[in-house]
Amino acid sequence: MKRILLALAAVLLAGLTACSPPVLEAPVVTESPVVTESPSATASSAAPEASAQAKSEAPEPKAEQGPAAGTxxxxxxxxxxxxxxxxxxxxxxxxxxxxxxxxxxxxxxxxxxxxxxxxxxxxxxxxxxxxxxxxxxxxxxxxxxxxxxxxxxxxxxxxxxxxxxxxxxxxxxxxxxxxxxxxxxxxxxxxxxxxxxxxxxxxxxxxxxxxxxxxxxxxxxxxxxxxxxxxxxxxxxxxxxxxxxxxxxxCPDQPVPAGGGAAVPAAVAPAPAPKPAPVKEAPAKAPAGGNVFYQNCTAVKQAGAAPIKAGDPGWDTKFDRDGDGVGCES
Known part of the structure; x- marks a missing residue:
């Protein structure tokens, strides 16, 4: 009896196995999953690039220029x-x-x-x-x-x-x-x-x-x-x-008027003319009458020596106009 029961159980188990649907395995995914970024993350990553591009395209500020030349x-x-x-x-x-x-x-x-x-x-x-x-x-x-x-x-x-x-x-x-x-x-x-x-x-x-x-x-x-x-x-x-x-x-471009150049220089005082070197008079020749000297007949008369004769002190032939050996007679 026991054997009969075991045989029936085996038959029932085999029938159940034959009626169960087959189990399908899920395919194996080998590629990495696609990760979708959030909008804020996209904007954040793009902002530095746009900022850098704008900076490179912006014109350099012009240096402040002074007045134009000649104005x-x-x-x-x-x-x-x-x-x-x-x-x-x-x-x-x-x-x-x-x-x-x-x-x-x-x-x-x-x-x-x-x-x-x-x-x-x-x-x-x-x-x-x-x-x-x-x-x-x-x-x-x-x-x-x-x-x-x-x-x-x-x-x-x-x-x-x-x-x-x-x-x-x-x-x-x-x-x-x-x-x-x-x-x-x-x-x-x-x-x-x-x-x-x-x-x-x-x-x-x-x-x-x-x-x-x-x-x-x-x-x-x-x-x-x-x-x-x-x-x-x-x-x-x-x-x-x-x-x-x-x-x-x-009128920032108003030109300098003609004639607005260098100033008139100050007058330079002329250098004083050099003083002439003193003229050395030739020593007077000693008159025939010794060391006494008379410039002219007036001096002879003032000295009380007129009329003056050849050989007298201070005698000079210039006093003797008529050649008679006596001068300063008049």
Whole structure:
């Protein structure tokens, strides 16, 4: 019975095994799995590359450049800045008496400037004196008729761009007399202008007065700068700042005016002429009358020796005009 049961169990087990489905094995993956990065990680890795590229493509910052060569701004940088000196000792005569003829053309500086700045000038017959003309006034932009005369000449005046008094207080005291005279007659420092407006200017510098005609201000301050550079004069800080403001904002390329170069050198006193060597007179020949010597008959008479005879002390044949052996008879 026991054997029969074992045989049945074996048959049942074999049947169950035959009916079970086969077990499939999962394929073996040999490649590495794909890892998906987060957006923040991607952006973080790309940012340094983009930053480096932008840096390489950005233009290099330009070095700050100074004023262009040959400009009034460049020349302004050479002017010394100091305080105003006292006006003590100033007079017009410190700059020479009257108008001079610096270019030696036969005309004084005033008439040279009138001929330069006026149109339709008429000259005095046989000379260079301007008797009439028309001025396009740089200070006011007005047209002014000039007629020479006691009551009319003042309508057009010759302005010292750098006033003589202003120059005196800013270094001209130390100039040699010939340099101050050149400063007062230099065409660079002279302008024909409207008389009343010139009176308003007086001896002001750029810190306290500028031409009403704004279109002329760049040229005006460039002239002032050139004159002060030429003669080694200084500016106050307020004056320099006023000129700097005009040039830098309105006309940074304003050129240095013609004639704004080297200053007139100081006159060199001529070396004293060497004293002539003393002339040694030849010793006088001893007269025939011994060691006594008379210069002339007057001396003979003053000595009480007249008439003097041959052989007397001091005798000389020059006293005997008639050859009779007796001299200084009369």
């Amino acid at each position: 009034a701004l460049e020349q302004l940088a050479t002017i010394e800045v100091k305080g105003r000196a006292p006006k003590t000792g100033y007079s017009r005569e410190q700059f020479g008496k009257g108008w001079k003829d610096p270019d030696r053309n036969g005309c004084d500086a005033r008439n040279d400037v009138l001929q330069r700045d006026l149109d339709h000038t008429v000259l005095k017959t046989g000379g260079c004196v301007v008797t009439s003309g028309l001025l396009a006034d740089p200070f006011t932009a007005a047209t002014i008729e000039f007629v020479r005369g006691n009551t009319t000449s003042s309508a057009v005046q010759i302005d010292h761009v750098v006033a003589l008094s202003d120059g005196w207080q800013k270094g001209a005291q130390q100039l040699a007399p010939n340099q101050r005279e050149a400063f007062a007659n230099d065409p660079l420092n002279l302008l024909a202008v409207d008389g009343p407006t010139n009176g308003d200017k007086s001896d002001s510098d750029a810190a306290t007065w500028l031409p009403p005609n704004k279109a002329f201000r760049c040229e005006y301050v460039a002239l002032q700068t050139a004159v002060k550079a030429k003669y080694g004069l200084w500016m106050t800080k307020a004056e320099r700042d006023a000129i700097m403001s005009i040039l830098s904002t309105s």
